[in-house]
Amino acid sequence: MPELPDLEIIRETLAPRLAGVGITFATVRRPLIVRNLFGDDFATRLTGRSFASASRRGKFLLFGLDDGATMAINPMLAGRLKYGAPLGRDRTRDAVVLRLSDGHELRYHDAEDMGKIYLTADLAQVPTFADLGPDADDPALTIELFRQRIKRHTGEIKGTLTNQEFVAGIGNAYADEICWCAGIYPFRRRASLDSAEMERLYRCMGTVLEKAIETLRTRVGDAIDVEVRDFLAVHGKAGRPCPRCGSPISEVTREKRATHFCRTCQPGLLVDR
Numbered sequence: 001m002p003e004l005p006d007l008e009i010i011r012e013t014l015a016p017r018l019a020g021v022g023i024t025f026a027t028v029r030r031p032l033i034v035r036n037l038f039g040d041d042f043a044t045r046l047t048g049r050s051f052a053s054a055s056r057r058g059k060f061l062l063f064g065l066d067d068g069a070t071m072a073i074n075p076m077l078a079g080r081l082k083y084g085a086p087l088g089r090d091r092t093r094d095a096v097v098l099r100l101s102d103g104h105e106l107r108y109h110d111a112e113d114m115g116k117i118y119l120t121a122d123l124a125q126v127p128t129f130a131d132l133g134p135d136a137d138d139p140a141l142t143i144e145l146f147r148q149r150i151k152r153h154t155g156e157i158k159g160t161l162t163n164q165e166f167v168a169g170i171g172n173a174y175a176d177e178i179c180w181c182a183g184i185y186p187f188r189r190r191a192s193l194d195s196a197e198m199e200r201l202y203r204c205m206g207t208v209l210e211k212a213i214e215t216l217r218t219r220v221g222d223a224i225d226v227e228v229r230d231f232l233a234v235h236g237k238a239g240r241p242c243p244r245c246g247s248p249i250s251e252v253t254r255e256k257r258a259t260h261f262c263r264t265c266q267p268g269l270l271v272d273r
């Protein structure tokens with residue numbers, strides 16, 4: 001699932017390439033993916049427009065268009081954007097293809113058909129958008145604000161980190177990384193964290209995301225459709241040695257979601273449900 005660091009690199013890559021570039025032709029191959037909140041035809045509305053801006057909010061990529069509308073992409077589990085020279089043929093799960101005035105194309109592919117591409121003049125109309133908490137890397141999210149906001153969330157700490165209404169942009173992979181960095185067992189309840197642990201969690205949220213963005217900036221290049229995760233410390237590394245202590249990384253799977261952590265560095269009672 002693309003998370004904040006992945007989407008930030010996609011934004012950085014696409015922003016200068018798309019600025020001022022026109023959309024000469026739009027094809028919707030899988031209508032399930034698109035939601036045009038203007039109510040008219042998605043492809044017709046996009047054709048002839050040009051890109052004005054590229055930004056990110058939580059797990060949404062936002063492309064401003066020259067008519068003031070926004071194309072908001074929420075890739076969910078498996079959405080991928082591919083940018084470059086036109087492909088010779090469409091792939092089965094290519095959902096939307098935009099041909100660009102400079103000869104490139106932007107292609108949205110989704111193996112799970114779960115992502116969405118919205119067209120809207122008002123982002124508040126996009127489902128879940130208005131409920132997003134501050135971005136996890138927003139400088140305005142101070143330790144004081146973090147402590148204040150987390151009081152509302154009584155559940156397990158990993159679930160809270162991935163709750164987009166608490167902070168936006170963190171998913172399964174980076175939540176594991178942040179908990180490992182902070183030495184906190186991911187299934188602990190928020191109320192069991194003392195003040196020092198809460199501060200470590202906050203600091204690690206910042207450093208893990210910042211370092212991941214720096215790493216991805218050197219690793220991703222133009223292949224923005226490939227998710228690079230091999231540099232992570234624990235997520236996706238079950239059975240491999242913990243980079244801090246050498247103990248094997250543990251895996252717990254709940255509701256199809258795997259959590260990876262180190263039982264030595266992140267002690268806690270295994271909650272089995």
Ligand SMILES: [Zn+2]
Pocket residue numbers: 242243244245246247262263264265266
């Ligand atoms: Zn360890």
